[in-house]
Amino acid sequence: MGFEWLPAKNYKRHYICLKCQKGFKRASKEDIKNPVDDDFSNLMSDYYEATSQIDIVKYINAAYEKIKVSCPQCKNAMKQVHYDFEVPALRDNKSWKNLRATLLTTIDYETYIHWHRIQLQETPPNTSTYQLLTQNLEKLSKLTHSKK
Numbered sequence: 665m666g667f668e669w670l671p672a673k674n675y676k677r678h679y680i681c682l683k684c685q686k687g688f689k690r691a692s693k694e695d696i697k698n699p700v701d702d703d704f705s706n707l708m709s710d711y712y713e714a715t716s717q718i719d720i721v722k723y724i725n726a727a728y729e730k731i732k733v734s735c736p737q738c739k740n741a742m743k744q745v746h747y748d749f750e751v752p753a754l755r756d757n758k759s760w761k762n763l764r765a766t767l768l769t770t771i772d773y774e775t776y777i778h779w780h781r782i783q784l785q786e787t788p789p790n791t792s793t794y795q796l797l798t799q800n801l802e803k804l805s806k807l808t809h810s811k812k
């Protein structure tokens with residue numbers, strides 16, 4: 665699936681600052697104190713459990729703004745990376761240049777698209793949820809296509 669879930673107790677968020685060329689970890693203790701998390705499955709469940717659905721793209725963007733973590737050095741928004749992501753050395757400018765090119769899009773819509781595809785397989789057709797999932801999947805797919 666390309667996406668791994670971690671037990672909550674081991675869950676630490678890893679971030680990189682593309683400007684400072686450094687990686688930062690956020691302690692899990694802090695995560696407990698800040699229940700507003702980016703647990704993406706919860707994020708999507710909350711969306712579909714809410715009665716008044718706002719635009720899926722607006723919702724994702726708002727959620728993203730909330731979880732944005734600033735770099736302790738330059739105060740710019742950092743990019744969250746997978747926990748086993750290997751942070752290049754500070755002087756490894758070539759690797760950082762590549763990262764800037766590939767990680768430029770701040771929101772990874774593909775992950776959301778993937779989630780929708782799975783949900784659609786598990787949701788009975790002819791339900792309102794199914795319709796909404798289909799609509800939102802279309803919206804999200806358009807976003808990634810227009811970028812390419």
Ligand SMILES: [Zn+2]
Pocket residue numbers: 681682683684685735736737738739740
């Ligand atoms: Zn920085």
